[in-house]
Amino acid sequence: MRAAVFVEPGTVRVEDRPEPVIEKPTDVIVRVTDACVCGSDLWWFRGISHREHGSLTGHEAMGVVTETGSEVSSLVPGDFVIVPFTHGCGTCSACQAGFDANCRNGEPGGNAGYQAEYMRAYNADGALVKVPGAPGDYSAAMRASLLTLSDVMATGYHAARMAEVGPGVTAVVLGDGAVGLMGVLSARLLGAERIISMSGHDDRAALAREFGATDVVPERGTEAVARVMELTEGGGAGAVLECVGTNQSTQTAIAVARPGAVVGRVGVPHDVDIDAMGLFWRNIGLRGGPASVTTYDRQVLLDAVLDGLIDPGRVFTAEFDLDDVQEAYRAMDERRAVKSLLHVSDS
Amino acid sequence: MRAAVFVEPGTVRVEDRPEPVIEKPTDVIVRVTDACVCGSDLWWFRGISHREHGSLTGHEAMGVVTETGSEVSSLVPGDFVIVPFTHGCGTCSACQAGFDANCRNGEPGGNAGYQAEYMRAYNADGALVKVPGAPGDYSAAMRASLLTLSDVMATGYHAARMAEVGPGVTAVVLGDGAVGLMGVLSARLLGAERIISMSGHDDRAALAREFGATDVVPERGTEAVARVMELTEGGGAGAVLECVGTNQSTQTAIAVARPGAVVGRVGVPHDVDIDAMGLFWRNIGLRGGPASVTTYDRQVLLDAVLDGLIDPGRVFTAEFDLDDVQEAYRAMDERRAVKSLLHVSDS
Structure with missing residues (x-):
């Protein structure tokens, strides 16, 4: 064969x-x-x-x-x-x-x-x-x-489920590759009211919008965090989907989370540092893995x-x-x- | 005054x-x-x-x-x-x-x-x-x-809630101080079927049993992990309450968790290292903070x-x-x- x-x-x-x-x-x-x-x-x-x-x-x-x-x-x-x-x-x-x-x-x-x-x-x-x-x-x-x-669809859905996306929630999706796009679609399926796609590529951002993204944030790092905080009136997002796996993406995911929110991650981590104390004081959860x-x-x-x-x-x-x-x-x-x-x- | x-x-x-x-x-x-x-x-x-x-x-x-x-x-x-x-x-x-x-x-x-x-x-x-x-x-x-x-009661309860203790679950509680004991009581209140208290002190273990612990594991480190795995037929616990905050306790908490389980932590972390990759492949969640x-x-x-x-x-x-x-x-x-x-x- x-x-x-x-x-x-x-x-x-x-x-x-x-x-x-x-x-x-x-x-x-x-x-x-x-x-x-x-x-x-x-x-x-x-x-x-x-x-x-x-x-x-x-x-x-x-x-x-x-x-x-x-x-x-x-x-x-x-x-x-x-x-x-x-x-x-x-x-x-x-x-x-x-x-x-x-x-x-x-x-x-x-x-x-x-x-x-x-x-x-x-x-x-x-x-x-x-x-x-x-x-x-x-x-x-x-x-x-x-x-x-x-x-890929199940993997994006895993990020959304681990992040506890539900009706009315504001979800942030890190990553505009295929998994991130499926994360957007999953957040919509689970009833998210607002879906912020952190997409830096016009073609993928357009696809993210078609899948249900209500906002696109092309910035990275501290600028990206500031932009999401602005969009959430300083409160942070109720659900965060980490679909990249780099350290920068993970730190951004944690930073944009509202206290008590869970970062649902499906991006295989590469050299990711987790600040055990920082997560703790902000009551941020971290969950995920293979779907x-x-x-x-x-x-x-x-x-x-x-x-x-x-x-x-x-x-x-x-x-x-x-x-x-x-x-x-x-x-x-x-x-x-x-x-x-x-x-x-x-x- | x-x-x-x-x-x-x-x-x-x-x-x-x-x-x-x-x-x-x-x-x-x-x-x-x-x-x-x-x-x-x-x-x-x-x-x-x-x-x-x-x-x-x-x-x-x-x-x-x-x-x-x-x-x-x-x-x-x-x-x-x-x-x-x-x-x-x-x-x-x-x-x-x-x-x-x-x-x-x-x-x-x-x-x-x-x-x-x-x-x-x-x-x-x-x-x-x-x-x-x-x-x-x-x-x-x-x-x-x-x-x-x-x-203290609300703090133990936070560990149990973050760990998603529910009816029928096997819960492991790390720590036999006041918070850990309240964790045991909270796990019982939330319907856990089996509650394993990792207590190393006879008086506190006795109190843990009065609060609902069904098993007591006094061992520490790898021996403790082996003992919990034995008690859970190799599968690990469906919910883990980390009520200490040391690195050893946190690593034990992660090691005894069943894939997909969440470590609910309320022990203020002191020099805790989180293995981002290890958590990921086993789909272990980490959540918690001030109650x-x-x-x-x-x-x-x-x-x-x-x-x-x-x-x-x-x-x-x-x-x-x-x-x-x-x-x-x-x-x-x-x-x-x-x-x-x-x-x-x-x-």
Whole structure:
């Protein structure tokens, strides 16, 4: 089969690889219809973080089940499924608490192999999200929105949930990448009255507004903090979504929070310093991590997409065939695309 | 009037000082009936933190209103009131969000002067908690419980609320001082099924069990973590209350949390290092700070005391007359008392 492979920093390519097989009775094999590139993939694409050369890539996909392990009870061949980057078993203490990204029955090693014609998905009953019908039943726009439920939409939603966004709240969203934009959309879905996007790029700010941002603050650092304080009459925001992960972004997130508010963070932290005393005296909370993808999809996000309440698929501003995977990465690396969609097969 | 005064590390004494007067139209004057010593007072009593010599002491009291400012509308002379250490105005954005300790209309400078015959309380309508009847209507035990609503009970409750203790949860409480014991009682009040007190002192462990602890773990550090993991079948606790503030206690709190759980902290942090990455990958939250005393008293704690649902007054294991204030501090400093109550006047 064709599968995207990491060659070296700056280069991915499609190679011919053996099709995956059922390894455990709880596995399924999925024929991938659509996959995509994640902002977090840029860390190794740019050579900043390590990735094994020759390893398969991708951790966001959807497709059709072709084979099921002997213990899989909720899926049969032909089912259309979203394959989250998480693999929650659904039964351990972490999954039961709704934190399937921290499942105690995960497989060691990285998450990979979603940018390929076929993939093996483990903990299938617990983790996969069944979609009614078949891929061909949906418009391209709807398919794009469904694909975001494998990671990016759920990740933005995690930031919003951890930040306790609710009706009437003023939410600040740090980051205008795909996750930040999904954070804006999630804040709107959860009823935020005012959504301040800290976007510094006109094209992304425009998309943020379409997703529900009521204000855009392009400033950074102390100027950004001053601007948000002005917009909140000196009180700070009731919910803050940190979708970047840098120290500056995290400090800004904390600084713009109203006493008692929670900074919901989904940006993987890079050299972030936390002032334990400063947070304490201001009663600011810090919460977040890898998203509860399956939990959120099944609870609310799949219905929200199917019912047309949200249209997260608009975050894909470029589309490619699997064979053009290198260009899909480069478009994101060079900021020509907010997020790249990969067509793998039609149905 | 008689008022307790800080002389030098290790010494407080009662001196004759002028009675306080109404300074702002939102002030009231309270004739103090009962006051107490806070564990946080030991920092300056021991000379570890700075306090101005000759300054009045105390930040927990209750008593009877004797005079009201011209804009005070909810209180009249003769009203029996709890005087929280917080001074929330009730109307700013922080107070409206329920975080009255972070009121934007506070007076600068420290909180003091509650261990005295009379005290001035500002933001009276917003901050004070009216108790039905008069001090003389209540038993000594009930008065002691009411007095805890000025700080310590609300502080333990803040840890439990920030940690999101709810029905059926397993809660771990770090610290067996007065606040930690109130944390245990709060976890019980909020419906925790299992409450693990990390107490290393037999007398305090016994009190923790009376307040609702189902298990006691006297170990510290990695042994303590291993013990809690054993008690939670390797999953960790669904809620963790950090009522100490040291780095070791905070790291233990984080380590025993189940993925997705929140460490609710009320121990003032001293040299605490937060591992931003470690918290993130495990989806552990960190939240807390000075307690929402007035908010909690009015919402739930006053009724819980008056209805006999909780008996936090048992945390006072020693009682003194105001004139013996030095002994009240020493009893806590030398760990002879969990918490010292000060009788100021009978009614």
